[in-house]
Amino acid sequence: MRKTYILAALTVIMTVGSSCNEEWTDEQYEHYISFSAPLDDEKGVTHIYVPYSRTDTTGNYSAGGEGRSNYQLPILVSGSTDNTRDITVHIEHAPDTLEELNYARYATRTDLYYQDMGAEGLNYVSYPETAEIKAGENQTLLELSFDFRGIDMSDKWLLPLRIAEDPSYGYEAHPRKNYSEALLRIFPYNDYSGDYSGTLVTNKVVTGYNDDGTPIETSESITKSTIRAYVIDEKSVFIYAGIVDEDYTDRKTYKIKLTFEGDTNGAVDISCDNAEEIGFELAEDVTPSYRISSSMDDTRPYLEHRYVIINNIDYYFNYIPVEGTYIRYHVEGSMTMSRDINTQIPDEDQAIEW
Numbered sequence: 095m096r097k098t099y100i101l102a103a104l105t106v107i108m109t110v111g112s113s114c115n116e117e118w119t120d121e122q123y124e125h126y127i128s129f130s131a132p133l134d135d136e137k138g139v140t141h142i143y144v145p146y147s148r149t150d151t152t153g154n155y156s157a158g159g160e161g162r163s164n165y166q167l168p169i170l171v172s173g174s175t176d177n178t179r180d181i182t183v184h185i186e187h188a189p190d191t192l193e194e195l196n197y198a199r200y201a202t203r204t205d206l207y208y209q210d211m212g213a214e215g216l217n218y219v220s221y222p223e224t225a226e227i228k229a230g231e232n233q234t235l236l237e238l239s240f241d242f243r244g245i246d247m248s249d250k251w252l253l254p255l256r257i258a259e260d261p262s263y264g265y266e267a268h269p270r271k272n273y274s275e276a277l278l279r280i281f282p283y284n285d286y287s288g289d290y291s292g293t294l295v296t297n298k299v300v301t302g303y304n305d306d307g308t309p310i311e312t313s314e315s316i317t318k319s320t321i322r323a324y325v326i327d328e329k330s331v332f333i334y335a336g337i338v339d340e341d342y343t344d345r346k347t348y349k350i351k352l353t354f355e356g357d358t359n360g361a362v363d364i365s366c367d368n369a370e371e372i373g374f375e376l377a378e379d380v381t382p383s384y385r386i387s388s389s390m391d392d393t394r395p396y397l398e399h400r401y402v403i404i405n406n407i408d409y410y411f412n413y414i415p416v417e418g419t420y421i422r423y424h425v426e427g428s429m430t431m432s433r434d435i436n437t438q439i440p441d442e443d444q445a446i447e448w
Contacts, residue, residue: 127183127257127265128273129150130168130233132317134170137199138272139279142167143448146282146325150402160328161243165443166235167276169225172268181227181265184258185236187212192276205343208252211280211408217241219253219280242282247324248346249331255277282325283443285386286354286402287433290333290363292379295407295427297336299380311424321429329354335372335411336423347372348411352382352404359385362404366411373422377408397447398435404428 131140143164148157165337171177191212203394211218220239227234238253256275257267267274281287296315303309316337323331325356335348336338342348353363362382366374384404391397403426412420439445 095155098240104399123179124266125171126171126268126273127181127227128170128268129171129255129257129276130170131276131278133411134279138195138426139165139277140277141448142253143242143281143283143443143446145443146284146287147328157239158241161241163240163241163282164241165238167238167255167406169227169234169236170271171227171232176230177227177232179229183225183227183234183265184260184263185221185223185225186256186258188254188256188275189213189428191256191271191277194253195254204345206341208279209249211251212255217249218245221255240280240282242325245325246346247326248280248340248349250340251280253280270403272375273407276318284325284328284331286329286352286384286431287325287331288402288433289322290321290323290402290404290431291431292318294427294428295321297422298426300410300424309422309424323352323431326351335366335374335409336413336425338413344414348413349376350409350411364407364409372418373410373412375410377399377410377426380406380409381407396436396438398437400433402433403433404416404430433445 097261121397133139134141142165144165147155147160148163149157153312155162169183188305189212192208192210196204198204202375208368210216218241221236225236230438231269255278257274259267296317298311298313298315300309300311318339320338321333323333326332330353332349332351334342334345335350338345338348339352347368349367351363351365351367352357355361355363360383362384364376364382366372382404383406384402386402388398388400391399393421408426410422412422414420434447435442436445
């Protein structure tokens with residue numbers, strides 16, 4: 095009798111086990127189509143870093159010339175089983191979603207709105223209307239082609255895309271918006287752009303002048319933890335003067351251009367297109383310079399730490415809070431950018447750990 099019970103129990107266990115195994119061969123979810131564009135911050139956008147110019151291994155331009163580049167955006171088929179059919183995914187521009195985002199984040203502050211890189215009449219980006227996912231594959235890459243020549247990065251450029259749906263397409267876009275839509279904040283980069291430490295840059299208010307013309311300054315200083323340098327071209331970037339950043343209404347007025355001579359070290363030419371308007375002046379007898387250095391990580395030997403150090407920053411400018419008044423600042427110091435690069439990855443834009 096005891097043997098009979100044991101055999102019966104084993105039969106039940108084997109049946110249940112077989113049932114579980116068969117269950118996992120069935121689709122557990124849905125084969126939704128979505129972008130791989132995880133959100134980077136509380137503002138609900140995805141930061142995309144693209145080389146200002148795409149070059150090949152020999153250093154020649156590989157995407158049409160200086161200022162032209164590309165980025166491959168992944169499109170995925172979700173689910174617990176492999177995709178078994180060819181799927182033609184349709185891509186569309188989503189300006190309505192950008193409008194919703196802008197109003198949700200900034201309400202009536204239109205000066206802070208993201209600008210639509212894909213708007214009609216602009217030639218900064220192009221992409222195919224469809225992308226093919228082959229049977230047996232669960233993803234494909236959407237080729238985004240960029241032409242950054244003449245772009246003004248004081249505009250907050252964003253590319254809004256959507257997985258288009260139609261019963262005739264034979265697929266279903268992911269029901270969650272942050273999967274079926276991509277809000278791509280585009281940042282072209284060169285060797286000198288990125289986030290610099292601003293803790294060694296002082297911003298002091300000029301309260302008057304001595305008889306010999308030297309400025310009288312406050313002892314207190316305003317500092318910014320981070321100073322972002324935005325691309326202008328292959329050898330130039332701009333930063334915002336002093337305390338100004340991209341959340342200022344009049345930020346375009348306070349763009350300070352930095353042009354780098356040489357390849358890894360040399361002089362830095364600092365200028366301002368609105369010098370007369372904001373009273374921009376370089377300090378006398380000071381030559382701004384830079385150098386690029388690198389070192390390998392002590393514990394991860396494949397990781398390169400690359401540093402761009404800009405020394406002898408020294409200039410004056412007027413911040414104009416309201417028309418007819420101004421506050422004169424003296425900006426002085428040095429700033430350093432650190433960029434971590436995984437040398438095991440051949441494509442540098444994928445190798446950089448942003």
